[in-house]
Amino acid sequence: MAYENNDKKMESVYSKRIRAGKRRTYFFDVRATRSNDYYLTITESRKKFDDNGYDRHKIFLYKEDFNKFLKALTEAVDYVKTDLMPDFDFDAYNHDNLEEGETLDNVEQEAVAVVAAVAPVSDNGASVPPSAAADEEVDKW
Secondary structure (H helix, E strand, C coil), rough: CCCEEECCEEEEECCCCCEEECCCCHHHHHHECCCCCEEEEEEEECCCCCCCCCCEEEEEEEHHHHHHHHHHHHHHHHHHHHHHHCCCCHHHHHEEEEEEEECCCHHHHHHHHHHHHHHCCCCCCCCCCCCCHHHHCCCCC
């Protein structure tokens, strides 16, 4: 999937969509820089109540932050599940998001694998963030 942005194409190397209710969708897109480095964009897309378009919020996550981000996210979710809501059945909502043949364990393992595997080190070992234009990118939905 490619997005036009000032005559540049922002290639999506990998994309995963998660529908969350009737009006909300999350997109996890692995993108490549010109120097073949990789980063992750996480987009929340919410349908406006007047059915006139979408509100979008995007996070750019760079390889040097993958482990810290994943650790903090896991700790926060675990805190809610174990300390704040230990009796809540979080698995009750999984059936809507799983595709045929998937299990919750497979989906969680895939998410961890995507974060861990998408960022090979560049030739000089340095992080190569995407151009400033990528931060201003407007996706065509």
